[in-house]
Structures are given as C-alpha cells and as structure tokens.
Amino acid sequence: MSGISGQRGAEPQVAVRSVILASPDAGLRQRLSESLTMLRWTVGEATGGADAMAQVERLRPEALIVDNWLPDLEAGEFTGHMREMYPAMDLLRMDGSLAGSGARSPRRNELLHALREAQDGGPALPAAAAEPVREVEEPVYAPVSVTEQALPEMIGQCASMRELARMIRLVAPRSATVLIEGETGTGKEVVAKAVHRLSGRSGKPFAVLNCAAIPEALLEAELFGHTRGAFTGAVQSRTGRIEAANGGTLFLDEIGEMPLALQAKMLRFLECGELQRVGDNETMRVDVRVIAATHQPLEQRAGERLFRLDLYHRLAVFPLEVPALRERMSDLGLLVDFFLERMGREMPRKRISAGALAKLGGYRWPGNVRELMHVLERASILVEDRPEIGVDEIRFGAHMAA
Numbered sequence: 001m002s003g004i005s006g007q008r009g010a011e012p013q014v015a016v017r018s019v020i021l022a023s024p025d026a027g028l029r030q031r032l033s034e035s036l037t038m039l040r041w042t043v044g045e046a047t048g049g050a051d052a053m054a055q056v057e058r059l060r061p062e063a064l065i066v067d068n069w070l071p072d073l074e075a076g077e078f079t080g081h082m083r084e085m086y087p088a089m090d091l092l093r094m095d096g097s098l099a100g101s102g103a104r105s106p107r108r109n110e111l112l113h114a115l116r117e118a119q120d121g122g123p124a125l126p127a128a129a130a131e132p133v134r135e136v137e138e139p140v141y142a143p144v145s146v147t148e149q150a151l152p153e154m155i156g157q158c159a160s161m162r163e164l165a166r167m168i169r170l171v172a173p174r175s176a177t178v179l180i181e182g183e184t185g186t187g188k189e190v191v192a193k194a195v196h197r198l199s200g201r202s203g204k205p206f207a208v209l210n211c212a213a214i215p216e217a218l219l220e221a222e223l224f225g226h227t228r229g230a231f232t233g234a235v236q237s238r239t240g241r242i243e244a245a246n247g248g249t250l251f252l253d254e255i256g257e258m259p260l261a262l263q264a265k266m267l268r269f270l271e272c273g274e275l276q277r278v279g280d281n282e283t284m285r286v287d288v289r290v291i292a293a294t295h296q297p298l299e300q301r302a303g304e305r306l307f308r309l310d311l312y313h314r315l316a317v318f319p320l321e322v323p324a325l326r327e328r329m330s331d332l333g334l335l336v337d338f339f340l341e342r343m344g345r346e347m348p349r350k351r352i353s354a355g356a357l358a359k360l361g362g363y364r365w366p367g368n369v370r371e372l373m374h375v376l377e378r379a380s381i382l383v384e385d386r387p388e389i390g391v392d393e394i395r396f397g398a399h400m401a402a
C-alpha cells in the first residue's frame with residue numbers, strides 16, 4: 001500500500017500539501033485519509049516504517065503521521081530518525097501527540113485539528129471515523145501491503161509495477177506468446193507464473209526450461225524429446241519439455257541463449273503447433289502457450305544477427321518489461337517487509353533498524369530483488385538472536401564487507 005491519492009474537492013488556488021500516514025491498520029489509515037483529503041491534503045499511505053521511509057524519501061511530504069506501533073521498526077526510534085533526516089517535516093503521532101521537537105507550524109495545527117476531530121467525531125470525519133483514535137498496543141500484524149497487492153505473488157505498488165500487473169491481467173486469458181524482458185533477478189519468472197495462474201491453463205502444467213543452463217547439444221532433445229537411439233547415449237525415448245507442457249504453459253528462460261539452428265525449429269513449432277521428437281519422423285500436435293524471458297536486449301541481438309528477427313517478432317507479440325529494483329526504490333520498504341515476514345515463518349520475525357534500511361536504500365542492486373532477498377537472509381543470520389537487523393548486518397557482494 002503506497003502512493004499518494006488525489007485530493008478530492010481541492011480548489012486550484014489552494015496549495016497542495018502532502019502527508020504520509022504510517023500505520024499497519026488499514027481502517028485507521030482510510031478514515032484519517034478521508035478526513036485529511038477533505039481538508040485538502042494529498043495523502044499517501046504506508047503500512048510500516050520501511051514503507052513510510054521509502055515514500056518520504058521519494059515524495060518529500062510536508063508532514064508524516066506515525067502510528068504508535070509499527071510492524072517493522074520501533075516507532076520511537078523511527079520518528080527520531082525521521083526528525084533528524086527531515087527537520088522541516090511536521091511529525092505527529094496518530095493519537096495527536098507531537099513526535100520529536102520542532103516549532104508548531106500552521107499546517108501542523110491543521111493536522112492536529114483534523115486528528116482531534118477524528119477523536120471527537122467532528123464534522124471533518126465521516127461517521128465511521130468517530131471512534132476515538134486509539135493507542136495501538138499490540139495489534140496482530142496483518143501484512144496489509146501484501147494482501148492488498150494487485151497480484152499477490154508480485155510485490156510492488158509503484159506506477160510501473162501497477163501497469164505491469166494490469167498488462168498481465170490483460171494478456172493472461174489469451175493464448176498470445178509473451179516476451180518478458182528485464183535484468184537478472186527482477187522477477188521475470190514471477191511474472192511468467194502469474195500469467196499462467198491467471199490463464200485458463202492454470203490447472204495444467206507450467207514447464208520451465210532455462211536455455212542458458214543446458215549444453216547446446218542437449219537443448220534440442222530437452223525441448224522436443226527424442227526417440228530411443230536418436231543419438232549416442234539415448235538409451236530410451238524421452239518426452240521433451242514442450243510435450244510435457246501440453247495443455248499448459250512453457251516458460252523459456254534466457255531465450256537469447258538459444259542456438260540459431262534451434263531457433264528455426266522453435267519458430268516452426270510456434271507457427272504450426274506441431275513438433276517432432278529428435279530421431280522421429282512422426283509429427284505430433286500439442287497445445288502449449290509459450291512465455292519467453294530474456295535479460296538481453298533481444299531486438300538489438302536480432303540486429304546483430306545473433307537472434308532470428310522473425311522469431312523475435314513471433315515471441316514479442318505481447319512484450320512485458322520488468323523494471324530494475326533501482327528504478328522502483330519506492331517499493332523497497334514493501335519488499336523488505338515481505339521478505340522479513342516470509343523469513344519470520346521459520347524463525348522469530350526480525351525487525352530492521354532505520355539506519356540499515358537507509359543503507360539498503362543507498363545501494364544500486366545489480367542483482368535486483370533476488371539480491372535483496374539474499375542480503376536480508378544473510379543479515380537475519382548475522383544478527384543471531386537479536387530482534388533487530390542493524391547497519392553492520394547489511395552486507396553486499398560476495399565478500400560480505402560490512
């Protein structure tokens with residue numbers, strides 16, 4: 001849950017002021033959001049400290065309102081850190097108390113007024129918000145950010161991820177071939193699985209073949225299958241991945257690595273839906289939807305004659321681009337929450353310090369989401385039995401320098 005929602009009823013001459021509401025309580029966020037929107041504030045919502053921090057960094061709002069309990073960061077430490085980082089920003093607690101020092105600005109008075117009205121059930125709030133704004137003592141953490149996802153398996157609420165989710169929903173029910181482009185670790189396989197899950201083929205197989213992981217000589221037999229004795233070592237006949245995916249979806253990862261000769265055979269299969277096992281004269285017909293992925297710019301490779309242009313066009317009927325993590329750092333908090341939550345199923349759930357989160361935010365992430373996941377896994381081991389991951393436990397790269 002992130003991003004700024006548009007303000008209702010704003011008059012053009014009124015300056016737009018923005019506020020971020022950080023709370024794991026979706027109901028509370030919504031009530032306050034409605035109230036503040038009526039007072040002509042532009043409101044962004046964050047489910048936890050990490051999410052809030054990423055949004056503040058990106059949107060530089062005039063104010064931040066923080067719940068007394070956050071699922072990932074200690075609220076006091078978090079507000080202290082935010083006060084230090086953004087001294088000009090107004091910082092309030094959900095119960096109306098001031099968080100940190102700082103002079104009372106007119107806009108802060110207005111926020112306090114809105115919060116007080118929320119407590120009193122005054123006119124600025126809809127009836128549902130009339131209950132007193134309560135202290136959140138020990139709420140059960142429901143990862144709202146995760147359950148409210150457009151696609152539950154694909155974490156990301158920034159504009160490009162929302163658009164990607166929309167495209168996935170559009171193309172999934174069709175049989176069109178999909179080409180997924182994006183850097184390593186961005187989640188291309190996650191996207192392919194989402195397309196399959198949302199298609200009419202979801203009850204049928206989802207077969208995967210990584211074209212870069214299989215020696216060139218074996219790739220053809222792996223894809224198309226082979227008969228007994230088709231080549232040295234083929235002691236028995238074998239079903240290929242295309243045939244194994246019949247009725248379902250075949251995900252061809254790293255398609256850019258497919259040898260040119262095999263590309264021609266693949267193109268024939270895509271054109272007519274027929275295949276021949278290696279060493280077999282018989283042709284069989286299968287119903288398979290192909291999704292291909294590449295981290296290489298395939299069109300450019302086609303221009304360099306390293307990839308067949310006709311196959312490129314055949315694959316790219318519906319191209320999808322998965323953004324690099326560094327292009328969507330506003331999702332960092334959500335992703336951190338998601339992975340800490342998931343790791344928390346096997347060991348006590350760890351929190352992350354504001355400093356550690358800032359360190360994650362300053363990194364370039366060449367390995368994208370996969371690298372983030374590994375850095376957090378590593379950190380949760382290094383932190384031993386302490387509850388909070390600190391700056392020292394965040395280590396990048398293979399040599400683990402702090």
Ligand SMILES: Nc1ncnc2c1ncn2[C@@H]1O[C@H](COP(=O)(O)OP(=O)(O)OP(=O)(O)O)[C@@H](O)[C@H]1O
Pocket residue numbers: 153154155156182183184185186187188189190191253295369370373
């Ligand atoms: N948006 C996301 N939400 C949740 N998990 C994600 C997301 N993107 C990637 N991941 C996780 O990151 C890891 C890497 O994702 P995936 O294998 O889909 O990347 P990829 O782009 O296919 O990588 P490669 O090009 O190296 O094959 C996986 O464990 C996946 O679950």
